[in-house]
Amino acid sequence: MSKRKIVLAFSGGLDTSYALVSLREQGWEVLTANIDTGGLHSGEGDVVRARAEELGSARHFVIDAREELYARVVTYAIKANYLRNGGYPSCVGAERLVQAEKVVQCALDNGADAVAHGSTGAGADHVRYDSVIRALAPQLEIITPIRDERLTREFERDFLRQHGFETSDKVTTYSINEGLIGTSIGGKETYGSWDYLPEEAWESTRSIKDAPEDGVELILAFDKGEVTSATTLDGAPIEGTGPGTPNYAILRALNVLAAEHGVGRGIHMGSTMVGNLARVGFEAPGMLTLIAAHRELERLTLSNRQQATKLQLGNTYGDLLHEAVYYDPILDDFRAFLDSSQARVTGEVRVRLQKGNVIPLGSRSPYSLLDAATRQGVVYGYGSSLWTGEQARAFAHMYAIPGAIAKNAGPQDK
Structure with missing residues (x-):
């Protein structure tokens, strides 16, 4: 009887290294897929491959997804000016959509029975991976040793060392994930x-x-x-x-x-x-x-209205993507708006x-609103040929009325 086959999303880090050895011990034929979304520099792909083979991968795949990631994720993050909570560009989290899709396709192409990833249950990545797998291939079993066994990084390090695999102490101190976005x-x-x-x-x-x-x-x-x-x-x-x-x-x-x-x-x-x-x-x-x-x-x-609307819709779009709402049709609506806004x-x-x-x-820019105003004689802080001083006075008078009414609403002191 042949072994059941599983495709492991493999980065070469501590969690996926532990998962590879652990799954082999459980009797799985483990294929590893390293999805390059910008985290592999010169020669690093070979290092990851060597690590996978050392740990017992039956077959290792390197899949270049950088261009697709940029086209589907990065482009719209820039168009939206998306920064989570005003500061964080959703560095690796937004990449999981493409990574998970590629791992699922690799599993389907190779007749696998299951997919595995090294996410813990403490973050959001396990939800991101599972959301894609459930949507695209619900028939595949999802195996997550780190999440299910609730392991510490020190335990994983010692496990690998006990099995004869060299493992640096640094990997237990920091969990580092690198991609194109950050x-x-x-x-x-x-x-x-x-x-x-x-x-x-x-x-x-x-x-x-x-x-x-x-x-x-x-x-x-x-x-x-x-x-x-x-x-x-x-x-x-x-x-x-x-x-x-x-x-x-x-x-x-x-x-x-x-x-x-x-x-x-x-x-x-x-x-x-x-x-x-x-x-x-x-x-x-x-x-x-x-x-x-x-x-x-x-x-x-x-225009100001375009910028204000984009700020709201762009943040909502980015938050949904960050939170693994990958396949709701509303995202297509957001992308259509963002594309239109960039004309x-x-x-x-x-x-x-x-x-x-x-x-x-x-x-x-050839579409500069500032240049268009200057051509019509409007220069901020200098003057305008589009209106007279009397018209400016009248505008200021009318503009102040709502505020004056609000200020004087209510009982008046005698």
Whole structure:
């Protein structure tokens, strides 16, 4: 009788390493799938493959999902200017949709009986994975050793060592997940609300103290809300980009460059989808740079009503995606609105990256509302040929009336 077959979403980290060995011991034929959503750098895919084979994977798959992730998730996060609770770009959480879908497809393609992932029951990732699996392949069994056995990272480390597999102590101190959008970092300091992560916990970003004093200026070009290039002021593409570079590669290059200037560090604290408060460190240098630039271009090209409506709907869309509401048709409605809102968000933004800050210095666009006003003789703080002083006085008089009425409502003192 052949073994039952299972596909494990495998990152090479502590949790999935434990899961691979544990599932083999339970009699499963374990296939491993490493979904590249931007967390694999030069040579790292080979390292993960070697780890999977060392731990006993029957077959290992590496699936490149970076372009799909950008097109389906990152593009709309930027169009929405989405930052969870105003600050967190949903670093790895938003990537789980694509990762889980690829793992399910791998399981179906290889005739697997089940899917496994290394999520704990304490965070939101287990809900994200399960939501996709239940929607796309309800016939597949879901096996989650870390969640079901409620294991500590120290136990997992010792288990692997007892089975003859070398395991670093660092993996028990911090749980690190890296992707195209950013990196999440969890550890003892994030279990409470007071302590900040120490310098050694950060993966890619320089401290503000060690970042270059002078910073760097860039020009980011957008077409209908999508970044098309990142260059220096003299027009040279930043390292890692060039003509024909896909969007995801521009984000990846900005992750490197902005990290050198201390951009992107933060600790997010907010309610999870199950209601408890959680805290996690993150690094998202490229994403925070793009959102800051994109927002600045929208200020030049969108009306106040467009911006206000986008703020509300964009946050709702991002929250639903973060909370694993992946397949509700309302998300298609949100995306249609976001696409429509970007019709005029075309142009360039000049930004400075300096000592942890993203500073928009200027913007220009063929759809500039500021230029349109200037052509009609309206210059803020200087004057206007569209109205007279008498008309301005009349407007101010009429505008003040509702406030004056409200102020004087109610019984009057005698």
